[in-house]
Amino acid sequence: MTEHVWSYKSTSGHLAGGDLTGYKVEAIDGDIGKVDKHSDEVGDAYLVVDTGVWIFGKEVLLPASTVIQIDLEKKKIFVDRSKEQIKNAPEFHRDKHLGDAGYREELGAYYRPVTPAGGQPIV
Structure with a gap:
C-alpha cells in the first residue's frame, strides 16, 4: 500500500489551503525547479514541479510525503x-498521468520509504 506517500508529514x-504555486523546490543536493501545480487533497497530495532546463524542461510529480519542510x-x-x-x-506526463491510478501506484511504490526490519525509513 502506498497511501501514506500521498500525505504531507506533520x-x-x-x-492546508495554502498556495504553493511558484515556490522553489530543493532536493537534498540542490534546486530542482518550481511548483507549477499542487494538490492538498487528503490522501492525494502532491507537487507538480517544472524542472526548467535541469531535465530538459520536463515536469515531475512528487508525492507530498517527500516534503520535509x-x-x-x-x-x-x-x-x-x-x-x-x-x-x-517514472516519467511524468501531466495529460496522461494526473488521473491515472496505475501511474500513481507505480510512483507511490518508487517514493515509498524503505524501512529495514524494526528501523527507521531509509531515503
Whole structure:
C-alpha cells in the first residue's frame, strides 16, 4: 500500500489551503525547479514541479510525503530525495498521468520509504 506517500508529514509545516504555486523546490543536493501545480487533497497530495532546463524542461510529480519542510517566508520547499532519485522516477506526463491510478501506484511504490526490519525509513 502506498497511501501514506500521498500525505504531507506533520512536521513539514504544510498548511492546508495554502498556495504553493511558484515556490522553489530543493532536493537534498540542490534546486530542482518550481511548483507549477499542487494538490492538498487528503490522501492525494502532491507537487507538480517544472524542472526548467535541469531535465530538459520536463515536469515531475512528487508525492507530498517527500516534503520535509516548507519555508513560507522564502517560498521554498525542501524534499528528502536527491536530484538523481527524482530524475530516475517514472516519467511524468501531466495529460496522461494526473488521473491515472496505475501511474500513481507505480510512483507511490518508487517514493515509498524503505524501512529495514524494526528501523527507521531509509531515503
